[in-house]
Amino acid sequence: MINISLMGAGRIGKMHAEIISAHPDVNLQYVYDINKDNALQVAKQNNAEIVNSPEEAIMSDKIDAILIASATPTHTQFITMGAKSGKAVFCEKPIDLDIHKVNECMKEINEINIPLQIGFNRRFDNSHAKVQQARLKKEIGELEMLIITSRDPEPPGLEYLNAAGGFFRDTTIHDFDLSRFILGDDPIIQVTAFGENLFDENAKKADDFDTAMFILKSREGVLIHINNSRRAVYGYDQRVEAFGSKGMIISNNQTITSVESYTNKITSSKEPILHFFIERYTQAYKDQFNHFIECIKNNIKPSVTFEDGRNALIIANAAYESHKQKKTIEITYE
Ligand SMILES: NC(=O)c1ccc[n+]([C@@H]2O[C@H](COP(=O)([O-])OP(=O)(O)OC[C@H]3O[C@@H](n4cnc5c(N)ncnc54)[C@H](O)[C@@H]3O)[C@@H](O)[C@H]2O)c1
Known part of the structure; x- marks a missing residue:
């Protein structure tokens, strides 16, 4: 049995x-959260114990193994503590919003396997x-x-927006990573970024965006377009399209069933798409954890x-730089 905090x-x-x-091979042993009510509720629902300090949760x-799902600014501290006490570590994205903290953490854990x-x-x-x-096997050329x-x-x-650290580093970071995964x-190597406040007063107050668009370029010349919005009235819109010399492959939105309705007013209408990330990526969250185990x-x-x-994070930082300087930014990864 693998025991997790x-x-x-x-x-x-x-x-x-x-x-x-x-998971049949895993036991949730401890839950730690500075908000005790949250810790108690989750521990109770999952037959786990609560502990009162990160040291108790991590170094026992x-x-x-530890799974870090606390607020972003806590991640590097917990990664370092976990690695130094020889625990396997799963950490939510982003590692941190500050590249200096990420680099510091990288140095601290570099030698630890x-x-x-x-x-x-x-x-x-x-x-x-x-x-x-499909890209790997050149199915689309x-x-x-x-x-x-x-x-x-x-x-x-507003509370979330003030704490999250900005659209590009907190949200688009998933799309930057997905682009890297497919490439x-x-x-x-290049990014041009646009961010706007078109409708959300809270985003404006938090000095953040509600709408964004990016053009990126890879070393081999693949052009990547990412578009983000904080409000799609029809649900959580998640689509990926890869276009190549021998065709195109699309990962489309998903609905609860595959039913389509046809009436005298409309043809081919489907049920609403799955509402948000927990519903849309249920299978992915389980499989990433299975992979970790x-x-x-x-x-x-x-x-x-x-x-x-x-x-x-480096791509997200370059995207902010592009928005600030109103120009295309070259990306290096040192
Ligand atoms: N992969 C994904 O799809 C995905 C989705 C949502 C959130 N996230 C990431 O997960 C993390 C948590 O996000 P969330 O939406 O659950 O936020 P949340 O605010 O709902 O939960 C964060 C929890 O961390 C606790 N916390 C804060 N400081 C702490 C500390 N010092 N020690 C222990 N606990 C502490 C808070 O009390 C809270 O219960 C963030 O890094 C976020 O970016 C990832």
Whole structure:
């Protein structure tokens, strides 16, 4: 049995607790959250114990692995503590919003050999993964364009916006990573970014965007377009299109069933698309955790690494620079 401590019992921590508890080879031992009510509720629902400090949760001899789902500014501290006490670490994206903290953490854990996985769950979505496989096997010939649409159903509250650290680093970071995943060993080298406040007063107050568009270019010349909105009235819009010399492959939106209705007013209407990330990426969240557990059992390096988390943040930082300077920015990864 692999014993896990969960750090953070908020929105995503609660979901991770359920996934951990449902795994036959894993036991959720401890839950730690500075908000005791959150910790208690999640621990109670999953037959776990609460602990009162990060040290108790992470450094206990009972613990084999930690899953970090606490607020972003806590991630590097918990990664370092986990790695130094020899625990396998799964950490939610982003590693941090500050590249200096990420670099510092990288130095601290550089020599330590533990499974460390970053929570870019979209890589584990069966449909998005098919697009990546098609690119790898050249099913669509040479990749020429990649188009990612990623729009949330509704904007978050002001409190979330003030804490999250900005649209590009908190949200688009998933799309930067997904682009990197599909491009494989062809790195992104340029970005041009636009961000706007078109409708959300809270985003305006938080000095953030509600709408964004990006053009990126890879070293081999693949052009990538990403568009994001914080409000798509028809649900969580998640589409990926790869276009190449021999065709196109699309990972489309998903509905609960595949039913289509035809009436005298409308043809081919479907049910609403799945509402938000927990519903849309259920399979991906489970499979990324299964991958983490397999890596622990077989002592192998997870497929989504610290470096992937760092590189996605570097692209997000370059995107902010592009927006600020109103020009295309060259990206380097040193
Ligand atoms: N991969 C995804 O799809 C996805 C989706 C949502 C959130 N996330 C990431 O997960 C993390 C948490 O997001 P959320 O939406 O669950 O936020 P949340 O605010 O709902 O939960 C965060 C929890 O962390 C706790 N916390 C804060 N400081 C802490 C500390 N020092 N020690 C222990 N716990 C602490 C808070 O009390 C809260 O319960 C963020 O990094 C976010 O970017 C990832």
